[in-house]
Amino acid sequence: xxxxxxxxVSVEGRAILNGLDLSVGLGEIHAVMGPNGSGKSTLSYIxxxxxxxxxxxGEALYDGRDLLALEPEERAxxxxxxxxxxxxxxxxxxxxxxxxxxxxxxxxxxGEDELDAMQFLRVVRExxxxxxxxxxxxxxxLNVGFSGGEKKRxxxxxxxxxxxxxxxxxxxxxxxxxDALKVVAEGVNALRSPxxxxxxxxxxxxxxxxxxxxxxxxxxxxxxxxxxGSELARELEAxxxxxxxxxxx
Amino acid sequence: MSRVAAETVEQVRSLxxxxxxxxxxxxxxxxAPKGLNEDIVRFISAIKEEPEWLLAWRLEAFRHxxxxxxxxxxxxGIPMIDYQDAYYxxxxxxxxxxxxxxxxxxxxxxxxxxxxxxxxxxxxxxGVAVDAVFDSVSVATTFKAKLEEHGxxxxxxxxxxxxxPELVRKYLGTVVPYTDNFFATLNSAVFTDxxxxxxxxxxxxxxxxxxxxxxxxxxxxxxxxxxxxxxxSSYVSYLEGxxxxxxxxxxxxxxxxxxxxxxxxxxxxxxxxxxxxxDENGIGGIFNFVTKRGACIGARSKIxxxxxxxxxxxxxxxxxxxxxGADSVGEFYSxxxxxxYQQADTGTKxxxxxxxxxxxxxxxxxxxxxxxxxxxxxxxxxxxxASARNYTQCxxxxxxxxCGAHTFPYIESQNRSARVEHEATTSKIDEDQxxxxxxxxIDEEEAVALIVNGFCREVLQQLPMEFAVEAQKLVGISxxxxxx
Numbered sequence: 001x002x003x004x005x006x007x008x009v010s011v012e013g014r015a016i017l018n019g020l021d022l023s024v025g026l027g028e029i030h031a032v033m034g035p036n037g038s039g040k041s042t043l044s045y046i047x048x049x050x051x052x053x054x055x056x057x058g059e060a061l062y063d064g065r066d067l068l069a070l071e072p073e074e075r076a077x078x079x080x081x082x083x084x085x086x087x088x089x090x091x092x093x094x095x096x097x098x099x100x101x102x103x104x105x106x107x108x109x110x111g112e113d114e115l116d117a118m119q120f121l122r123v124v125r126e127x128x129x130x131x132x133x134x135x136x137x138x139x140x141x142l143n144v145g146f147s148g149g150e151k152k153r154x155x156x157x158x159x160x161x162x163x164x165x166x167x168x169x170x171x172x173x174x175x176x177x178x179d180a181l182k183v184v185a186e187g188v189n190a191l192r193s194p195x196x197x198x199x200x201x202x203x204x205x206x207x208x209x210x211x212x213x214x215x216x217x218x219x220x221x222x223x224x225x226x227x228x229g230s231e232l233a234r235e236l237e238a239x240x241x242x243x244x245x246x247x248x249x
Numbered sequence: 250m251s252r253v254a255a256e257t258v259e260q261v262r263s264l265x266x267x268x269x270x271x272x273x274x275x276x277x278x279x280x281a282p283k284g285l286n287e288d289i290v291r292f293i294s295a296i297k298e299e300p301e302w303l304l305a306w307r308l309e310a311f312r313h314x315x316x317x318x319x320x321x322x323x324x325x326g327i328p329m330i331d332y333q334d335a336y337y338x339x340x341x342x343x344x345x346x347x348x349x350x351x352x353x354x355x356x357x358x359x360x361x362x363x364x365x366x367x368x369x370x371x372x373x374x375x376g377v378a379v380d381a382v383f384d385s386v387s388v389a390t391t392f393k394a395k396l397e398e399h400g401x402x403x404x405x406x407x408x409x410x411x412x413x414p415e416l417v418r419k420y421l422g423t424v425v426p427y428t429d430n431f432f433a434t435l436n437s438a439v440f441t442d443x444x445x446x447x448x449x450x451x452x453x454x455x456x457x458x459x460x461x462x463x464x465x466x467x468x469x470x471x472x473x474x475x476x477x478x479x480x481x482s483s484y485v486s487y488l489e490g491x492x493x494x495x496x497x498x499x500x501x502x503x504x505x506x507x508x509x510x511x512x513x514x515x516x517x518x519x520x521x522x523x524x525x526x527x528d529e530n531g532i533g534g535i536f537n538f539v540t541k542r543g544a545c546i547g548a549r550s551k552i553x554x555x556x557x558x559x560x561x562x563x564x565x566x567x568x569x570x571x572x573x574g575a576d577s578v579g580e581f582y583s584x585x586x587x588x589x590y591q592q593a594d595t596g597t598k599x600x601x602x603x604x605x606x607x608x609x610x611x612x613x614x615x616x617x618x619x620x621x622x623x624x625x626x627x628x629x630x631x632x633x634x635a636s637a638r639n640y641t642q643c644x645x646x647x648x649x650x651x652c653g654a655h656t657f658p659y660i661e662s663q664n665r666s667a668r669v670e671h672e673a674t675t676s677k678i679d680e681d682q683x684x685x686x687x688x689x690x691i692d693e694e695e696a697v698a699l700i701v702n703g704f705c706r707e708v709l710q711q712l713p714m715e716f717a718v719e720a721q722k723l724v725g726i727s728x729x730x731x732x733x
Contacts, residue, residue, distance in 0.1 A: 048688050051680065076690035088685045092703030101699060102689035109690055141703065158689065 007058035077109025079165030185210030310437035409445035443473035512547030531590030534562025545577035569598035587620030616652035698725030
């Protein structure tokens with residue numbers, strides 16, 4: 001469903017991705033691992049449509065469509081979801097209000113009826129409970145004063161609520177203690193489905209102890225240097241990135 | 250310019266088409282001759298069959314006005330106003346004053362329907378009484394009978410002059426004297442209508458009161474005067490709304506509002522101001538020069554102003570509280586949104602005289618396009634204001650890079666035990682926030698409305714519930730035009 005071919009991306013004239021190829025099929029979970037500065041976040045931003053990234057060459061096809069030509073909200077409507085590494089705070093906007101606005105915007109985008117307040121409440125309560133999120137968190141302003149764990153759990157709640165076809169998790173494990181990590185992993189595993197693909201971007205292997213990926217890719221120097229099965233993640237954990245980087249040099 | 254800013258500018262550009270209240274009602278009206286002189290003042294007074302004392306008061310005001318000049322201290326560029334090139338009285342032609350809503354011209358009822366203010370009582374928001382002012386006169390007041398049962402008087406001020414002259418005479422001009430300032434003095438000379446509210450001792454007004462002002466006729470100034478008196482231990486909540494047709498020429502709106510709160514009384518006054526703001530090039534729009542002031546005369550009395558200012562080409566307005574009473578409380582909650590070439594210089598004055606009087610000011614200014622938005626606030630602690638307190642918080646939000654926000658706090662303290670706090674912030678809508686929303690399928694227009702509503706929340710929460718939802722929508726529309 002996602003075909004990235006020879007993708008070159010630069011930021012303010014500085015090349016970040018240099019010919020990246022990646023193919024993800026529906027129902028699969030792929031992990032992209034790499035050292036700091038390898039272009040991991042750029043990959044998540046270019047796929048979700050953030051401004052400031054120039055595509056110099058290559059393409060990304062999503063269900064055969066030119067993904068890079070779509071506006072961010074069009075991509076979201078088409079089922080692309082990004083769980084942010086640093087979820088933003090929006091003061092004064094209740095989390096519940098935000099979730100409802102987003103879900104109804106998405107439903108409109110898909111040509112479905114909007115949910116009324118009662119219907120929405122029922123859905124969000126059920127999903128929140130599954131992730132151990134209390135009512136009080138939903139009443140607070142979006143991400144304002146949330147702990148790192150709460151912010152990540154809120155991203156997982158949105159993932160569960162918006163039911164994307166392609167979920168990209170950008171360093172969702174960073175800053176989480178082991179309990180929060182388990183909650184996130186359970187959330188992801190529960191959403192594993194033949195109708196959904198996931199791209200898990202991470203620096204460390206520890207999340208992959210709980211979510212077993214179908215494929216693991218090593219991203220460094222703006223390209224995929226190696227791909228393999230889930231055993232590749234453990235190999236990286238044991239030996240670090242140095243070997244692969246020197247192989248490529 | 251980043252893409253966001255470019256798009257914002259684009260949205261702003263298309264806003265001119267989106268003022269959905271810009272239509273003109275085709276109705277025959279009666280007008281005074283153009284221009285302003287003593288004869289016009291006498292004409293207005295005569296047509297309203299006013300008592301001698303009121304005419305004398307108007308004439309004194311008019312003579313005083315002729316010695317005055319327009320204030321020029323605000324951060325506003327005000328074009329020359331030719332006071333002789335306007336009509337000072339315009340009223341829809343009716344045989345007699347309507348006795349009931351059945352007699353109101355159907356064209357007028359239709360106009361208010363179109364504005365979303367149905368005047369037929371069975372269709373109205375339950376619990377809201379409305380006085381509808383069309384150009385210079387009040388055309389309808391709803392729920393009068395029900396209010397009378399509680400002893401609450403709610404009627405056009407011209408009617409109050411006839412029916413309750415002693416009450417009007419006792420309080421008119423006591424809070425805003427006719428010598429007060431250029432525009433208030435002009436208003437005193439030529440005010441045409443407005444609302445009068447009297448809540449007797451111990452009565453909690455059973456419903457929200459609301460006045461809806463509509464300017465329709467061309468070249469006509471609107472000079473309404475509102476007077477609200479709350480006797481001991483009474484409570485009233487009042488809301489005014491306003492719109493005007495889209496016209497290329499500017500129109501003058503110079504209102505005066507006076508509030509009087511006696512011992513333990515509370516007045517809550519809310520405004521949703523949506524006068525025509527002019528087009529995207531700054532052509533046309535209302536000049537909104539308004540004097541609003543409340544006197545907390547009694548001990549433990551409270552006056553609370555809430556305003557949502559989205560319209561007008563120029564807004565010059567400082568709803569104030571004179572805190573005479575011991576332990577009296579003044580509040581000012583404001584949202585001022587300016588877009589395109591709109592200018593606003595608005596804020597409040599909190600004058601503390603009574604011991605332990607308290608005031609709280611929360612101002613949210615939002616600027617987009619090429620607009621300028623200034624907060625100007627005075628906090629004055631007079632010698633009697635022992636242990637008085639003020640807290641002021643002033644937040645500005647900028648959208649795009651051609652607008653401006655300014656804060657002018659004036660603090661004067663003559664009592665060492667008084668405490669004054671002022672906090673101010675300025676921020677821009679953050680690209681990260683916008684992208685986060687868009688990634689969640691919320692398009693840029695809706696995202697801006699969401700973020701701005703969040704920014705204004707503290708103030709929106711102060712509005713009566715019936716109007717909070719409307720105001721929230723208006724905030725979005727003023728910046729985006731996604732509706733209409």
